[in-house]
Amino acid sequence: MTATLPMYDVQAVRADFPILARQVNGAPLVYLDSAATSQKPRQVLxxxxxxxxxxxxxxxxxxxxxxxxxxxxxxxxxxxxxxxxxxxxxxxxxxxxxxxxxxxxxxxxxxxxxxxxxxxxxxxxxxxxxxxxxxxxxxxxxxxxxxxxxxxxxxxxxxxxxxxxxxxxxxxxxxxxxxxxxxxxxxxxxxxxxxxxxxxxxxxxxxxxxxxxxxxxxxxxxxxxxxxxxxxxxxxxxxxxxxxxxxxxxxxxxxxxxxxxxxxxxxxxxxxxxxxxxxxxxxxxxxxxxxxxxxxxxxxxxxxxAVGMEAIHQHEVDLAGYALGALATVPDLRVIGPQKTEGRGGTISFALGDIHPHDVGQILDNEGVEVRAGHHCARPVCARYGVPATTRASFYLYTTTDEIDAMVRALEKARKVFG
The missing domain is CATH 3.40.640.10 (Type I PLP-dependent aspartate aminotransferase-like (Major domain))
Incomplete structure (x- = not known):
């Protein structure tokens, strides 16, 4: 899948974050855990x-x-x-x-x-x-x-x-x-x-x-x-x-x-x-x-x-819409939370069939995709929706649609590994 997000130069933003140039397990870093902690731009360092x-x-x-x-x-x-x-x-x-x-x-x-x-x-x-x-x-x-x-x-x-x-x-x-x-x-x-x-x-x-x-x-x-x-x-x-x-x-x-x-x-x-x-x-x-x-x-x-909070918010809304569409192509994947971009931000939690989120997270990490797996310090939410834990992808001003595509490819690999 490909997409462009108009009026927002995400590559210029990414250039300010040195860590985004590194690799994890031999693959380009795909950091989708900004709800836990964000990366830091060179200006802050x-x-x-x-x-x-x-x-x-x-x-x-x-x-x-x-x-x-x-x-x-x-x-x-x-x-x-x-x-x-x-x-x-x-x-x-x-x-x-x-x-x-x-x-x-x-x-x-x-x-x-x-x-x-x-x-x-x-x-x-x-x-x-x-x-x-x-x-x-x-x-x-x-x-x-x-x-x-x-x-x-x-x-x-x-x-x-x-x-x-x-x-x-x-x-x-x-x-x-x-x-x-x-x-x-x-x-x-x-x-x-x-x-x-x-x-x-x-x-x-x-x-x-x-x-x-x-x-x-x-x-x-x-x-x-x-x-x-x-x-x-x-x-x-x-x-x-x-x-x-x-x-x-x-x-x-x-x-x-x-x-x-x-x-x-x-x-x-x-x-x-x-x-x-x-x-x-x-x-x-x-x-x-x-x-x-x-x-x-x-x-x-x-x-x-300087980047602009309205621009950041719109970028994340666009990413959320793109991700919801991309995740909908993955069989047996259930999004926990709002299914539309109205009234939601750039954090998406999901369950992948009967595969434990920790196993999903491990497969994704092997591909350089960093997501969160667990109850996210919100156990009552997991109990409300009948899941022990979720896999969570969270986006920020430096996230790209290519990174969402990389996550979807890694999820397909997880389905194959765990049947």
Whole structure:
């Protein structure tokens, strides 16, 4: 199969990613695991090296030149990330090590003893998530409910991989304190339209958090347009380094939340009797932060902005349509999730007959095709659709239709090997 994607120079993009030139098992690398972690362009690698070579120092502590330059680079990255997601101010962006830590930071703010009623949680109160969530947006809320006696409830899924909103008004009600949903599913590829849920949550006085780990890297995201109260996302899925992510929150909510970790840099004053805390975001960034990683994330944001998020999103939609058509030619292959490009991103999970996904993944790896095999930290989704695991191909700005063709050829080989 052949296809062209107009108005997008994918080969020019690929030239920025050195790793894409290597081989795996004697075959050209076909990297289709960007939902797990993205590859890094030379611009990000150069920014990391330059930081360590030219201005390596700790931030917010020193008055010497290197410390000042490092602080300016770190806070400059925060400002660029804030602009990238449409935040009102840079102070609304809290750097964390990943999305998981960002979600746990928010979960830590809720307790039975909270002074602010918006974060007071106890028996009779409810938190609402969905059956579509990554484990990092399930476990923190399960643990919080165990600590406080609150109840966890969730949206189910339709047969075609969408949120089942049929009981929205009953599920999100006057007992609901928080609704926390994935924006784009890491296993189904579903892009959730959240406006109706957000409106209902705010109608009953609940806060709303979106796990944007798979949306901020792939499509234009504006927190003001989404109308939510918090989002979490991570740098390593958006061409940035590992070890850096962010929690965005409305500033007045961050101001009301208690610190997450105690230590250096998050304080205003300290005595042996009591301490007072710095304003957000510093209140939530105890200790030496991921300085170089933030610089790398700032470079990644610059890179993605230069390519254009609308162009990246359209490229992935086109790839998803092409891949759905190509996979439909493989006998016994079942796509788990939306079968059309409307309301879906560039992640496709599938089952190939009775062949275990790990075996499928091994055959594909032998051909240089790198996909994910397993439950993708979304076991409830696998249970919902009656599969122990899936094979997942996930695309990004550097993926080509030729790579999808290579995957399909490798899947045909897997069928022959396993009968």
């Amino acid at each position: 150069d920014a990391l090296r330059e930081h360590y070579e030219q201005r390596n120092a700790n931030v917010s502590r020193s008055v010497h030149a290197l410390g000042t330059e490092a602080t300016e680079a770190y806070e400059g990255a925060r400002a660029r990330v804030a602009a990238f997601i449409g935040a009102a101010t840079a102070e609304e962006v809290v750097f964390t090590k990943n999305s998981t830590e960002a979600i746990n930071l928010l979960a830590h703010a809720f307790s039975e003893r909270s002074i602010d009623p918006r974060f007071r949680l106890g028996p009779g109160d409810e938190i609402v998530i969905s059956e579509m969530e990554h484990h990092s947006n399930i476990l923190p809320w399960q643990l919080l409910c165990e600590r406080t006696g609150a109840t966890l409830r969730w949206f189910g899924l339709t047969d075609d991989g969408r949120l089942d909103e049929s009981d929205l008004d009953a599920l999100v009600n006057e007992r609901t304190k928080l609704v926390s949903l994935v924006h784009v599913s890491n296993i189904l590829g579903t892009v959730n339209e959240t406006a109706r849920i957000v409106a209902r949550a705010h109608q009953v006085g609940a806060l709303v958090m979106l796990d944007a780990s798979q949306s901020v890297p792939h499509l234009p995201v504006s927190v003001s347009e989404l109308g939510v109260d918090f989002i979490a996302f991570t740098g390593h899925k958006m061409c940035g380094p590992t070890g850096i992510g962010a929690l965005w929150g409305r500033y007045e909510l961050l101001l009301a939340m208690p610190p997450f970790l105690g230590g250096g840099s998050m304080i205003e004053t300290v005595t042996m009797q009591r301490s007072t805390y710095a304003l957000p975001p510093m209140k939530f960034e105890a200790g030496t932060p991921p300085i170089a990683e933030a610089v790398g994330l700032g470079a990644a944001v610059d890179y993605l902005s």
